[in-house]
Every structure is written in structure tokens, then in C-alpha cells.
Amino acid sequence: MLTREQIVKMFVEKIYGDGWHWLAYHFSTYARGCEHFLAASIVDSCLEIECSLNGYSEEFSTRLSSLSGKDKHLPHYEQIIQLLSELYAICHIIEKGGGEATFVHEPTAEGSEKNPELGVTFHDKELYFEVKCRQFIEHHNNRGNAAIELPSRQEGAIELASMMGHGANSIVLPRDNVVKDFLVSADLKFSGFKKHNPNCVCVLIIVWDDFAYEPISSLMNKASGLLTEKSFFQDEGEPVSFENIDAVLVVRQSHHIVRATRSELPVDGLRHPLDWGKRGDVLPKALIPVSELSVELIEYLCDFLEAVHIEALQKAADYRPQEFVMHL
16 A cells, blocks of 8 residues: 555656646645645545555546646646545545445446446445536636526526516526436446346435535426426436436535635635535535435435435525525
């Protein structure tokens, strides 16, 4: 297993020592005898994972360094945030499993070429996790400049906004197609494992920013939510179901990672930018069951993921499906 010093050297050589990179500054601090808090968070997360997945640090650092961002290519920056979101989730799952669990990175089911992020055998359970983080820059800018946001599809909503004097350029449309794509991809990746073991538990982790109502509205809004009978995503007049997904976890974290790349210190009680936190934290993680799960299994997942069942969060506006949001 690699030591922390070896992991640091690996990242410095690949990111700081190999031309321009979005994170070159953060790792350049090692050459000056100090340590940037984002670089430390990445290194420590890799060290934790390395204990259970030998070789992970080599693979992750190679993937990260490949996103060089030459000419400040913004899609590479967004991919870095997505990659760090995967690291964030995988590190927590491995920490939670400790020495009692068996882990497989990007496991493959027989007859399938699609891989979820992580497979875990823990106690008497077989679990699989897929991590998704949406592209955010364009949406963030649109949301910041808009007067009205429509988090979910509602008949007549655009007409109502227009009647209030807001044109198309001042209205932010739902991000439900992004969430739909996440569900479709995860469902396909989990299908081979469900076929082999129908009792395995498959969880899609969606890493979003502070506007958690956006994915929650896409999933649960009664008029069009992807997990409802009136889903806008249909096949021959019937809502498409995601039979291989047992639960969706919505996590408010990507904005913390973005802040860290700008050298802004963690907020909301986080110790570092990739800190998963605990169940009772300021920004709870919302667990949304998709399949018919027992009370015991829901509680198990909430404990394992330091999450709160979505029903217990409905008093908070950030966790309720929204139809119409005005940005003042």
C-alpha cells in the first residue's frame, strides 16, 4: 500500500509538474513546504481508499491529471468537479465499511459492459453505488441571472411567468432531463447485478449544489416527477420505471468543492472540502426510496450513508418539490 508521502509525490508529479492544470496551484504548495487544504483533502481521501482498493490512487491521479484544462477549457473543470464528487462518495463508503467490508471498484456484472462506481459486500448485504454530478456552470449562471425558476414541469407555468412580465431569457427551466439521464444510466449499470442477485441493494448518489430542491422536484413533483405515476418520461403512454434502483441519495456538496478550487475555506461545519459529515449536520443528505424497501433497510441505508429519509425533511423548503421559485 502507498504511503501518504508517495501519494503526494504522485499527484505533484502528474499535476503540478506536467504543464498547466486547473489544480496545479493547489499541489504547487508542496514545493513550498506547505499544503493547500483541497490538495490535503484529495490526498487523505486517496490514502483512505488505498487501504481497501490497492492501486486506486494511481488510477485516480491519472484520470485527474488528464483533465489538464489547456487554454482553461471549462468542460475539463466541470469534469474535475465530477471526479472529485466520485472521490468524495467512495471515500465515505469505504470509511463506513471499515475493515469488515469487501470492496470492488467499478465492478462488472456477467454479460454487462456497464460499471457502477463501487460494489460493497458488508455483513449480510451486497450493495452497489453509482455517483453522478451534473454539469453546473451554464445552469449556475442562468440561475443567477434569472427572475424565475421552474424546478419541475408544470402545465401553464411558462405562460404564468410571461403574464408576470418575464420573458424567456429570465426564466430557468427544469433540470429534469439531467436527472432523467442519471436514472437511466444508473438503472442500466445496476441491471446485471440485480439479475444475478435480486436482493442486492443499488443506490444512485446525486451530488448537487446548495439548491437541493432542483433534483428533488425532478424526482418527486406530483405533476411530472420521474418517480411518480405522472412522470414526464414515458414509454407508450406509461411512466418509465427504474426497477434496478432501490434508492436515490441527494447530496448538497458540489458547491463546496467549487469553493475549495477557489481557495475558499469550507463552510456549513465541514472540516475539509471532501468531508462527508454526519447524519445531523446542517445540510442533511436526503434518501429517497425508489423500490419497496423495508423500514429496516431504509434505516440501514440512512445509517450507512449518514442520511435522512426524505419524508422527515419535508418541513424544509430546500427538500420539498417546488413548482415556482422567484429569485429576488
